[in-house]
Amino acid sequence: MQTLKDLFVLFFKIGLFTFGGGYAMLPLLKDELVSRKRLLTEDELLDMYAIGQCTPGIIAINVATFIGYRRAGVGGAVAATLGMIFPSLIIITLIAMILKQYMYNRYLTYAFAGVRIGVVALIASVVIDLWQSNIRGYTDGALFVLALLLLGLFSLSAVWIVIISAAAALIIGECAKK
Amino acid sequence: MIYLLLFFEFFKIGLFAIGGGLVTVPFLFDLTEKYTWFTAKELTDMIAISESTPGPIGVNMATYAGVNAAGIGGGIIATLGLVTPSVIVIIMIAKLMSQYQCNRRVNTVLEGIRPAVVALIVFAGLELAKVTMTDLLHGIIFAILFASIRFYKKSPVFYLGLAAVTGIVLKL
Structure with missing residues (x-):
């Protein structure tokens, strides 16, 4: 259970602090997973990127799912992906609602x-x-x-x-x- | 019903859009022609917001498009639709092949799709330019912005901010 929560929080942070996704989140992932927690080697991370790039879907989500699955199976894949999309859901929904109000300004x-x-x-x-x-x-x-x-x-x-x-x-x- | 349709359409985008960044734009442009969820102009605004807020651009765009089409629930459904194919495909790959390598045929196909993806973005960009650039002044601003993007390579947020200020000052 701890792992699922950790995965969610990790990718929530990445979703919140990287602009653009994809390769923009690589330095943050490397810092968290390779340097600090030593859960992956740099080569493993780059392999995941290579596969994330040659499979359907946007790279950022593919990599998140991949890391989540490797850490904690199907539950981990879902937790990581949900963590990754959560900041967007909140921030973009708020902006869209606010802009709708003021669009005639x-x-x-x-x-x-x-x-x-x-x-x-x-x-x-x-x-x-x-x-x-x-x-x-x-x-x-x-x-x-x-x-x-x-x-x-x-x-x-x-x-x-x-x-x-x-x-x-x-x-x-x-x-x-x- | 609209939720089902939103899920299906964004599932399709998640399945066929391969790569990162602006790859979802041509698919979203197709939606402007098929449904009344959002217009091409609104799509341009979505790109601007998605580039200047945290998170993967594709995810931001899906949320925005969903909210525009059907409120908060629409945003959630569209975003889940976009990521579902990734989750399924990646789990399958990780499960079936412990040592998955992008094999030669897969690579040939992907290399072949890339030029088409460039064509898709060119085409979508031209369509968006058509609704955005209405006169010579717009063209001049475009030329100046484009030149500074190529020359200084600052972050997109910087140029979008600059463009916003230009819009207010010149009352575009």
Whole structure:
């Protein structure tokens, strides 16, 4: 029982103190689990990240579930994941409710009009980073163009784009092997 | 009924969105076209709030979208829907394979999905730009913000704060 509570509290703290999740929480996890409590080695933690990255779902939750399961089975996985999402649930629910009240405030409207431009600029910057780390060579370029065409011409949903590109990648991979 | 639908839609996002950061954005954009839960403009606000508050961005977005669609209960259901696939898949992997390695086929597929994920985010970004950037002034502010993001690489919260102040000063 102690372990479940510990897992919940650990990931609650991580959810509360890291912005962005994913790799942003790696230093905190390393500090807590590797350096202080010695529950994991650094290699084990990095392995979990590698698997968290190649399985469905967002990395932060995958890693939390993984560590929780390794420490205390299914209960641990659930406790860690609930701990991780709890701060978001509280903070975001409060903000969403408050903003709904004040959304018609003139200054808030101005501020958000500015913020939206900031969001588009951030996305544009993320796209450049993603492009540099993910599009290497002609095959990647072709898969990128294929996805963009499917989106533009047939307005397929994101789910279908993922399924079709996965199939295309598998076919290209198998052909390249022969 | 809306709870069931919310759970199902966010379960799907948890199953198909692979990675971190903004990967859930294109999926959430699809929801703006399918349901009346939130608009593309509101989605942009959600991204801003999710980037400037603690917690994984994907989780924050799910909570926000759920609250917008169906109140506090909606936020909880959407968030649980998002994380359920992770919990199931990771437990299965940890259980079935003590020494799980991302195998060659899985890697091929994942490498292949990545360019598509970039395309998805490009497309969603363009759609959000369409509803956000209405005139030349917006375009100029975008160009200045974008240049400073690339040049100074401060945290997203800093630029969103800067953008908010710009919005108030210029009465956008």
